Amino acid sequence: xNQNKFAPTTVNEYFAWLEQTVDHDSxxxxxxxxxxxxxxxxxxxxxxxxxxxTVVTRTQAKRPDMLTETLLSLTGQSNTNFxxxxxxxxxxxxxxxxxxGMISDLPQWMRxxxxxxxxxxxxxxxxxxxxxxxxxxxxxxxxxxxxxxFDHWVETFYEMSKKYDGKILxxxxxxxDWETVGGDFPNTPRAVGAPKNTYCCDFDLMGELTLNxxxxxxxxxxxxxxxxxxxxxxxxxxxxxxxxxxxxxxxxTGVADNPEITFLxxxxxxxxxxxxxxxxxxxxxxxxxxxxxxxxxxxxMPVGSLDKVYEKILDQENDGIYTEGEDMTxxxxxxxxxxxxxxxxxxxxxxxxxxxxxxxxxxxxxxxxICGIRFDPLQYGAFSLENxxxxxxDTDGESKDYTLGDVITNGYVLGETIVFLKNDPQIVLNFAxxxxxxxxxxxxxxxxxxxxxxxxxxxxxxxxxxxxxxxxKRSLLYRGARKIYRxxxxxxxxx
Amino acid sequence: xxxxxxxxxxxxxxxxASLLRALDSLSNAVRVNRETSKxxxxxxxxxxxxxxxxxxxxxxxxxIEARFAPFFTxxxxxFHENTGTAKGHNRMGRDCTADYMMIMNPxxxxxxxxxxxxxxxxxxxxxxxxxxxxRQTPIEHPKEYDRDTLETEWxxxxxxxxxxxxxxAIDGFDEKTFFLYCDDLDFSWRIRLAGKKVYYRPDCPVxxxxxxxxxxxxxxxxxxxxxxxxxxLLMAYKWSNHERFQKLYEQFSNSxxxxxxxxxxxxxxxxxxxxxTPIDPEGRIARFLGDNYSENRxxx
Numbered sequence: 145x146n147q148n149k150f151a152p153t154t155v156n157e158y159f160a161w162l163e164q165t166v167d168h169d170s171x172x173x174x175x176x177x178x179x180x181x182x183x184x185x186x187x188x189x190x191x192x193x194x195x196x197x198t199v200v201t202r203t204q205a206k207r208p209d210m211l212t213e214t215l216l217s218l219t220g221q222s223n224t225n226f227x228x229x230x231x232x233x234x235x236x237x238x239x240x241x242x243x244x245g246m247i248s249d250l251p252q253w254m255r256x257x258x259x260x261x262x263x264x265x266x267x268x269x270x271x272x273x274x275x276x277x278x279x280x281x282x283x284x285x286x287x288x289x290x291x292x293x294f295d296h297w298v299e300t301f302y303e304m305s306k307k308y309d310g311k312i313l314x315x316x317x318x319x320x321d322w323e324t325v326g327g328d329f330p331n332t333p334r335a336v337g338a339p340k341n342t343y344c345c346d347f348d349l350m351g352e353l354t355l356n357x358x359x360x361x362x363x364x365x366x367x368x369x370x371x372x373x374x375x376x377x378x379x380x381x382x383x384x385x386x387x388x389x390x391x392x393x394x395x396x397t398g399v400a401d402n403p404e405i406t407f408l409x410x411x412x413x414x415x416x417x418x419x420x421x422x423x424x425x426x427x428x429x430x431x432x433x434x435x436x437x438x439x440x441x442x443x444x445m446p447v448g449s450l451d452k453v454y455e456k457i458l459d460q461e462n463d464g465i466y467t468e469g470e471d472m473t474x475x476x477x478x479x480x481x482x483x484x485x486x487x488x489x490x491x492x493x494x495x496x497x498x499x500x501x502x503x504x505x506x507x508x509x510x511x512x513x514i515c516g517i518r519f520d521p522l523q524y525g526a527f528s529l530e531n532x533x534x535x536x537x538d539t540d541g542e543s544k545d546y547t548l549g550d551v552i553t554n555g556y557v558l559g560e561t562i563v564f565l566k567n568d569p570q571i572v573l574n575f576a577x578x579x580x581x582x583x584x585x586x587x588x589x590x591x592x593x594x595x596x597x598x599x600x601x602x603x604x605x606x607x608x609x610x611x612x613x614x615x616x617k618r619s620l621l622y623r624g625a626r627k628i629y630r631x632x633x634x635x636x637x638x639x
Numbered sequence: 640x641x642x643x644x645x646x647x648x649x650x651x652x653x654x655x656a657s658l659l660r661a662l663d664s665l666s667n668a669v670r671v672n673r674e675t676s677k678x679x680x681x682x683x684x685x686x687x688x689x690x691x692x693x694x695x696x697x698x699x700x701x702x703i704e705a706r707f708a709p710f711f712t713x714x715x716x717x718f719h720e721n722t723g724t725a726k727g728h729n730r731m732g733r734d735c736t737a738d739y740m741m742i743m744n745p746x747x748x749x750x751x752x753x754x755x756x757x758x759x760x761x762x763x764x765x766x767x768x769x770x771x772x773x774r775q776t777p778i779e780h781p782k783e784y785d786r787d788t789l790e791t792e793w794x795x796x797x798x799x800x801x802x803x804x805x806x807x808a809i810d811g812f813d814e815k816t817f818f819l820y821c822d823d824l825d826f827s828w829r830i831r832l833a834g835k836k837v838y839y840r841p842d843c844p845v846x847x848x849x850x851x852x853x854x855x856x857x858x859x860x861x862x863x864x865x866x867x868x869x870x871x872l873l874m875a876y877k878w879s880n881h882e883r884f885q886k887l888y889e890q891f892s893n894s895x896x897x898x899x900x901x902x903x904x905x906x907x908x909x910x911x912x913x914x915x916t917p918i919d920p921e922g923r924i925a926r927f928l929g930d931n932y933s934e935n936r937x938x939x
Contacts, residue, residue, distance in 0.1 A: 337936075
């Protein structure tokens, strides 16, 4: 028998660790060993795929146009090894006929996979428990009646399950702004923003304890967790029930990630959604309930979780300590809609590190219609920068140089030097007309150690026009304190 | 009175399973139409195969014909050449006897009530409809449209419908100028030049499988870049936008290998007197907004 052959869930790994670690005569070993023997037997049986996935779709039949599209996106799945349970919640007779009509309009193979299950009463969470109860799939996923999935949504879960059977399966999500057309088409959707990769990140157990960053439809849950371990949706919750359920399941099974984008989360700007339906007080009450329950739960952390904790601690310890040569620069671009955190270009290695150390590429084909760029040399103030040269290369390969006189900055300009006292230093270069940018090269010398005479010169220049603001004073004091801290640490390490 | 319809797709090394699923969704939409609003009479689905070797064997074609016979007549033509889309659709449309034609990508799945909604404006003379476009999902085309009238400046042929009379009146797609891209844009603008309107039906979702990279963006292939650059240059030339034409010509001349290939192709067409005759000199129909041909709601 393969000693390691059991579902790679968090709890199984924990028991395996106990089995290997504790004394074989102990009751704990007997418990762990006995449990794992059962798990090994289960794992050795054939995987039951009849079907692989159950899709649970809640609907109140309020938005048939959107449900049509949701069903269409399921019809387009490359892997059709799924069943669909349409949970009709509190439907009137007319609404039920509408939903039945929509199902009868599906292609035959989809009709055969689909069951309408009416649910009366309860909260919006009740249909989920009823759907999970009725599910025949090895895995269960939720797809609400306004959701859209890419054609490899089921396929990706299926491929993941081969390696991570028993765990929650998590894929990436893009979020996009949508609204309804209105007029003669009150419930017909239209996209009004580009897809954003806000939810394109791995599941992070520690981070998820305070904020849910995994949309429900990007997840597939092992049916076993619900059916055999009794982890059910909390029906008293009127919001964030998905987060509560995800975490309570994740504590036991763990989560496997796949960076494939399989789900499009529609952020409704002018239509009903859970954010618009529920009061802030209700969200806070539910949040407190969930967090309180987490606090009272003993949690086994999956292998590797502590790496992230240590990284965070070290990050906090090093926060604000800039060491010479460390890359803390960022280049933002304005494509006509202003600068934002999402609009940055990647830095690449410079071919002339002594002259142009900071090189940013706008991608293989460049970026079109760029109105301006913003160079943030560091995150903190109290340093100076001199000999600024910005070289912008357009998509035709033509380059143009810009110097200090061409830019706007929130630092203080003293001759050829810019002195930054406050945090968030910025150098902005606006173009007269939008250009297609391929690459930006920046040459400058950053002096992290502000000479006393430089500070004096700035203070004198400022004092002649206006007094130093409190934030500037604070910034100088903070910077000084951080430098002392850093030097002390180095000295202590040497000792 | 029921109308007849010819649906056309140019296929090029597509997966059989994907094509069969598309045919299945069409047969379902035909079924739903015949059971409900009943606008449709005879329907033919034509596949023009531009692949290096036929996608379907004779036996498979026979199976498809039999399977879908209750819903539509299936016609399969192997082109023996890579026609591209414009030439392929013209070839299939040449002998069309149906009242209406629908062009669609071969991997598109249609919603059950597509035909009724797409035909609505075409059957209403007051709408003066020349062409109707369906809405692609899950990634909707960002092109803007009038939310009250549903008029739009051009229609993508990922899924679009027009009358066969209209197709003939404007002499089909411009196959001499466009191979893969912008043939639908040029077709739409010529419909409008002929005095008809182009409409977008957001209530007609069609599933067009697309995938995004982990950053949420597109990654075009070099072939896609070439054909889109070639089409952009020829659109500017044909639709009399001299300023944009000059700009693109210079840009491509001074750029990479792909740009040089585009210019070489243009010069070859010029030498062979194969360039299209410039039209719409007053810019009545054509709109060039940067690299776009209409206002877009967002950038993909």
